[in-house]
Amino acid sequence: MSVKEELKTIICELSYEEREVTLASGRKSNFYFDGKQTTLHARGGLLVGQAFWDELKKFGVTIDGVGGLTLGADPIATAPSIAAQLEGVSVHAFIIRKEPKGHGTGQWLEGRKNLPPGSKVVIVEDVTTTGGSSMKAVERAIGAGLEVVGIVTLVDREEGAREAIEGAGQVLRTVFTKSEVIG
Secondary structure (H helix, E strand, O other): OOHHHHHHHHHHHHHEEOOOEEOOOOOEEOOEEOHHHHHOOHHHHHHHHHHHHHHHHOOOOOOOEEEEEOOOOHHHHHHHHHHHHHOOOOOEEEEEOOOOOOOOOOOOEEOHHHOOOOOEEEEEEEEEOOOHHHHHHHHHHHHOOOEEEEEEEEEEOOOOHHHHHHHOOOOEEEEEEHHHHHO
């Protein structure tokens, strides 16, 4: 079984639910992808790292860092960083806070010392709906002096994220779309 086939099985078993929910975008939905159930699973996390590392390589440039908004992006950022290192490539993980640190340096971005200004980074997400969270992460990364090469998401719900992200001049790569996971 390929990495993507096995990862899809875990997403279907652990992350997909049919029930009424309110999404981060404020929209109501009758289904939900709880990406953290997959990204925090031992085997799922390993497969996420491999799948995201494969997507990072498709950008065709050297990627210095990978990260996104806490909490959903935290395990995703670390996983491809480790997968890359296993191939001898350094891709540092970083985390973007929802609010600046209230003490010490007051930073928005953790892992900053590994990424000097101008570093090429990719923003990662577990699930995208409208693209709002991804674009907030892009703004914070650019504000920290990083060059955002694109965005990679585990699952695109196919509800406008691609159009919003690409309309803002960013590239969106997906490991899966909703259609690929649940038809």
